[in-house]
């Protein structure tokens with residue numbers, strides 16, 4: 001049986017976005033399945049690397065973290081922290097990791113990444129610190145423009161993350177963003193990554209499956 005129209009379109013879309021990302025000096029790749037994406041990500045991590053990550057449903061869903069642990073890389077895993085203080089210290093340490101793994105809230109068709117963060121550890125690592133950042137993103141994260149990327153990140157990913165993390169925010173109750181200004185807000189830092197500098201530091205792996213949100 002041939003590929004479905006959705007798969008064919010996903011491939012074309014992903015190839016267009018990969019080309020746009022490369023023009024902006026990102027490393028960029030497309031894998032049809034998450035299993036292929038995991039193998040590719042592993043091949044990008046040099047032996048002996050220290051690897052860390054931010055909170056990412058996409059990275060969880062791929063199983064990449066488990067494979068990294070199995071392979072014996074030294075990891076900085078904040079979820080193993082025994083206290084809030086230790087967790088914060090690990091979030092600081094991860095900024096000096098060799099490789100940092102994360103998802104993306106949205107990627108525009110013209111190859112720009114958009115991410116919103118609460119504590120800021122994830123966008124900090126994306127902007128500076130780890131020698132390499134690997135971004136794993138399902139095809140559902142691609143949007144038409146940067147404007148739509150911001151809209152998606154705040155008004156779709158935001159309320160869904162609220163349902164996951166249960167902060168005291170209006171979107172937890174209503175399911176829609178009301179631009180809250182509470183201390184508990186999830187939407188603190190907004191980062192648009194327009195260009196990858198230095199070239200190739202950020203490796204984006206697009207995956208032909210719906211992952212994360």
Ligand code: SF4
Nearest residue numbers: 158171177180186187
């Ligand atoms: S209501 Fe607040 S936390 Fe929820 S998506 Fe909007 S700004 Fe973010």
